[in-house]
Amino acid sequence: MSRAIKAPATLPELVTTAFSKARADGELLYFPTRVALLPVPMPFQLRFSPAFADKPKKPKTSSPPTDPFANPPASLYVGSVGPGHYVVLNKFAIVAEHFILATNEFQKQTELLALADLEATMACVRAYKQTKRGLFAFFNSGEHSGASQPHRHIQLLPVELPSRRRTLRHLRRGHRPRGSSRTGARVISEAL
Helix, strand or coil, rough: CCCCCCCCCCHHHHHHHHHHHHHHHHCCCCCEEEECCCCCCCEEEECCCCCHCCCCCCCCCCCCCCCCCCCCCCCCEEEECCCCCEECCEEEHHHHCCCEEEEECEEECCCCCCHHHHHHHHHHHHHHHHEEEEEEECCCCCCCHCCCCCEEEEEEEEEECCHHHHHHHHHHHCCCCCCCCCCCCEECCCCC
């Protein structure tokens, strides 16, 4: 892949600052998640958000839907990534600093990702390499996969990367996180 597409080197700080301000100003909704650490051979997290059931639902209207990525609110806009993409905060965040990489021009969410989409995603991942966190990126390509908007966008979640030492300890313990039963998962609430 070409490394021609670059994200701002300070992307993690830009996202942190924008998220804190937008949350304080009520510009986004944050749905804290609960984390289940599953007792499986590979370290694994399952996140779920009971509060997400309270996400506001738009009333059905006969007017055509608006494209939230055509002109994102300035309070959620973070910055450009290369010539064809930009970063915007997710208005319905499930993890602190949850953001979206959207195309500048309308591209269908139901079509395959283009090389430029993957390069822009990798540019964001590289920007987070300097931190102790990584990024989890995912793409919902249609209405049955969870895509709620027709404009192409990739979602990115900052995640804590497990240390190599912690991963090895996990494997030596017989694949069970401390505090879990042989069959159950340990559930932790994320507090923010």
